Amino acid sequence: MPGARLTHEDRRQIAASLDDGLGYAEIARRLGRPTSTISREVARNGEPGDYRADRAQYAAARRAPGVAS
Incomplete structure (x- = not known):
């Protein structure tokens, strides 16, 4: 999946993993x-x-017009 855009679910998993104290390398794996x-x-x-999945998804969608959020 490398190269594909992060999905809202990916962002939710990032937020939950950060809340659980995981590091970037483990989240990436x-x-x-x-x-x-x-x-x-x-x-x-x-x-x-303070990483929030919904806010991140909204910001990403605004930067990439024409891409569904």
Whole structure:
């Protein structure tokens, strides 16, 4: 799945995993994604210690017009 956009479900799993205290590398392994994808996603769509899946999905959809959210 590398190269494909993150889905809302992916973002929910990232948020839940961060809440559980998992690191980016472990989250990436669980999602089958590169660690850099997870770190960029959190940096781009989160705030320090506060990544929210719904907010991240909304922001991603706004950046990519024409892509269903």
